[in-house]
Amino acid sequence: MANHINFLLVVAAFGAYYYIQQSLQPTQKTVIVVGGGLAGASAAIEAHSEGSRVIILEKEKDLGGNSAKASSGINGVGSVAQKEKGVEDDVKKFVGDVVESGHGLADEQLVQILAEQSASAIQFLTSHGVNLDVLAQLGGHSSPRTHRPSPPKDKPPVNVGFAIMRALKEYIADLPEEEATVIKHAHVTQLLTDDKNGKKRVKGVVYKNQEGNDVEVKGDAVILTTGGYSFNTKMLEKFAPHVAHLSTTNGDFALGEGIDLAAPLSPSLRLMDQVQVHPTCFVDVNDLNSRRRFLAPEALRGSGGILLNHKGERFANELGLRDYVTKQIFQQQQEEEGPATAFLLLSEEAVEIFQRPNLKFYKFKKLVREFEGGVREFAEEFNLPVERVIESIVKYQKQKEEGQDEFGKKTFPASFNVDSPVHAMVITPCIHYTMGGLQISKNGEVLDSSLEPIKGLFAAGEVTGGVHGANRLAGNSLLECTVFGRLAGENASK
Ligand SMILES: Cc1cc2nc3c(=O)[nH]c(=O)nc-3n(C[C@H](O)[C@H](O)[C@H](O)COP(=O)(O)OP(=O)(O)OC[C@H]3O[C@@H](n4cnc5c(N)ncnc54)[C@H](O)[C@@H]3O)c2cc1C
Structure with missing residues (x-):
């Protein structure tokens, strides 16, 4: 009989312990x-x-x-x-x-x-x-x-x-x-x-x-x-x-x-009024006014890409803040109609830094083009003044070597050489982030x-x-x- 009571007490104690543990456990959210x-x-x-x-x-x-x-x-x-x-x-x-x-x-x-x-x-x-x-x-x-x-x-x-x-x-x-x-x-x-x-x-x-x-x-x-x-x-x-x-x-x-x-x-x-316009969105020249665009990644400029306007001149510190670069591109707009566009150029060294395989997709989409004949060939293709483009590249390279950029650029990830192949893309600012x-x-x-x-x-x-x-x-x-x-x-x- 005593054994039986002891057994019941032990079971009751375990039951109470289990109940308390359960109620102490926070219920799952x-x-x-x-x-x-x-x-x-x-x-x-x-x-x-x-x-x-x-x-x-x-x-x-x-x-x-x-x-x-x-x-x-x-x-x-x-x-x-x-x-x-x-x-x-x-x-x-x-x-x-x-x-x-x-x-x-x-x-x-x-x-x-x-x-x-x-x-x-x-x-x-x-x-x-x-x-x-x-x-x-x-x-x-x-x-x-x-x-x-x-x-x-x-x-x-x-x-x-x-x-x-x-x-x-x-x-x-x-x-x-x-x-x-x-x-x-x-x-x-x-x-x-x-x-x-x-x-x-x-x-x-x-x-x-x-x-x-x-x-x-x-x-x-x-x-x-x-x-x-x-x-x-x-x-x-x-x-x-x-x-x-x-x-x-x-x-x-x-x-x-x-x-x-x-x-x-x-x-x-x-x-709510603060909307980020990204300076570099790819322009598909066959679909100039498209509502959606692929982003030309920040890393293109981070790898040493440089920007040229339609006169073949640089116009900004490519590594400036997005809102600054965007403003500079809008200021280059020549046509009243259509998007404000500029060119982003990558030298061979910039391509290596960006990592060549990463360009494959954009080349497949025909948003990035390679000019084996260098900037001369690029300028001719886009009807830019060839000599002005060459001047801009030579000047940039000189400023890079001297560490003194007319637009205040402080780091120069890649060198440019007029005769080496160049990758080029047309870009425009577009809404990127709210x-x-x-x-x-x-x-x-x-x-x-x-x-x-x-x-x-x-x-x-x-x-x-x-x-x-x-x-x-x-x-x-x-x-x-x-x-x-x-x-x-x-x-x-x-
Ligand atoms: C092309 C591009 C490149 C970018 N590159 C970078 C970069 O390199 N580095 C960086 O930091 N940022 C980058 N950004 C910004 C960044 O990717 C986004 O701002 C960020 O990822 C947003 O994440 P999220 O989870 O807030 O929203 P999202 O990733 O947009 O996810 C929101 C999800 O909510 C779903 N949804 C919306 N409404 C409803 C609803 N009512 N019911 C159910 N589902 C709903 C949508 O379908 C979507 O899937 C880039 C943006 C773009 C567009």
């Missing part, structure tokens, strides 16, 4: 991520590693967004690549560059986080198998800190954004379905909210599925990672009418929908118009506004997506 670019993928991976169940809703047929198009690189200070190459750089210098580039409008608290977390962001990506071993010093940066992969020896090269998205997509796809669910063709149209003590709290979303039916998904937090509004002419006309007529490098999914989704909750919007968007706290929470966090709502990536101020530095968007995506994923899981 469900985090809904709207948009499957780099910010969304980073948020989802981090939320999952914090123990949340994640659901990624993407309106397109695959994850990727504009993130998969990125071609110049991602910034990082204190990375393995910087250490291996003996680059002297630090967080303070990086913060200084971002703040200066943002013309006083950058949110310095967010900039500090961006720079401090940059090495960890690079490490996060390399730990998922992304090779980021090549470093470049791009316009507005005071050190080489923009990372991209070297082209593989046995396979065609892919751009940095594609390489990153491929790795993160594979990682997410390998997670158990009940822990991480990806729903494609899921167009989120509404946030679900409830009222708690008179305060609205986000509890889920409604999305339209491929069959056109509305589906509700409930969760503990929603992270908006829907990207920018470069393809939304109406939004541009409202907030940035001065650029609304320009073409863009962005996909047609870049409609600023995260901003519309949050609108019923009166979010604080920052810098700096404006939802204002977020340092924890990635979306702030309302009183600057209070909206409960249950987070955001990261290009849908947010503030970190870049009036002008984004090359390589800082992929970094922003990784840093603030992870931060939002972590905090949404708390």
Whole structure:
């Protein structure tokens, strides 16, 4: 009998212990991520590693967004690549560059986080198998800190954004379905909210599925990672009418929908009039007025490419900030109709620095042409004054050797020689990135118009506004997506 009672007591004690343990375990959170670019993928991976169940809703047929198009690189200070190459750089210098580039409008608290977390962001990506071993010093940066992969020896090269998205997509796809669910063709149209003590709290979303039916998904937090509004002419006309007529490098999914989704909750919007026009977008001479253009990557100028106008003259420091170079190109416009164009030339040395295989795609698309007869042949082909073009090249080379450039260029990555083959492309400025968007706290929470966090709502990536101020530095968007995506994923899981 006594044994029997003892046995029952032991069972009861175990039962009570188990019950208490269970009730002490925080219940698993469900985090809904709207948009499957780099910010969304980073948020989802981090939320999952914090123990949340994640659901990624993407309106397109695959994850990727504009993130998969990125071609110049991602910034990082204190990375393995910087250490291996003996680059002297630090967080303070990086913060200084971002703040200066943002013309006083950058949110310095967010900039500090961006720079401090940059090495960890690079490490996060390399730990998922992304090779980021090549470093470049791009316009507005005071050190080489923009990372991209070297082209593989046995396979065609892919751009940095594609390489990153491929790795993160594979990682997410390998997670158990009940822990991480990806729903494609899921167009989120509404946030679900409830009222708690008179305060609205986000509890889920409604999305339209491929069959056109509305589906509700409930969760503990929603992270908006829907990207920018470069393809939304109406939004541009409202907030940035001065650029609304320009073409863009962005996909047609870049409609600023995260901003519309949050609108019923009166979010604080920052810098909606700040739109980055990239100085160098490829012009297809057979489709001069195209709405969408391929980006002529920043790394082309970072590798030593030089710009010439239609008179065959240089007119700018090619490594100046994007807004400066853009302005200089617009000032060269000769025709009243059509886009303002200029020429970007790469010497053989610049091609080697850019890495020849990386030009293959653009040559295939006939956006880059090689002139084996050198700049003379290039000038004749484009009806430029041949002697003036030669003069410009000779002058540039002399200034490079003397370290004194008439436009204030301080680093000269590549030499030019009049008789060597040259690669040439026609470029024009076009809309590339929207700096404006939802204002977020340092924890990635979306702030309302009183600057209070909206409960249950987070955001990261290009849908947010503030970190870049009036002008984004090359390589800082992929970094922003990784840093603030992870931060939002972590905090949404708390
Ligand atoms: C050609 C090009 C080159 C670039 N190169 C660089 C570079 O080298 N370095 C750099 O730092 N930055 C670069 N950028 C900028 C950078 O790639 C993007 O700004 C950044 O990747 C945006 O990431 P994101 O995750 O915020 O948005 P995106 O990657 O655009 O992803 C947003 C996703 O949300 C989805 N979505 C939108 N609305 C909804 C909705 N309502 N429901 C469901 N899904 C929705 C979209 O379909 C999309 O897939 C480049 C941009 C372009 C266009």
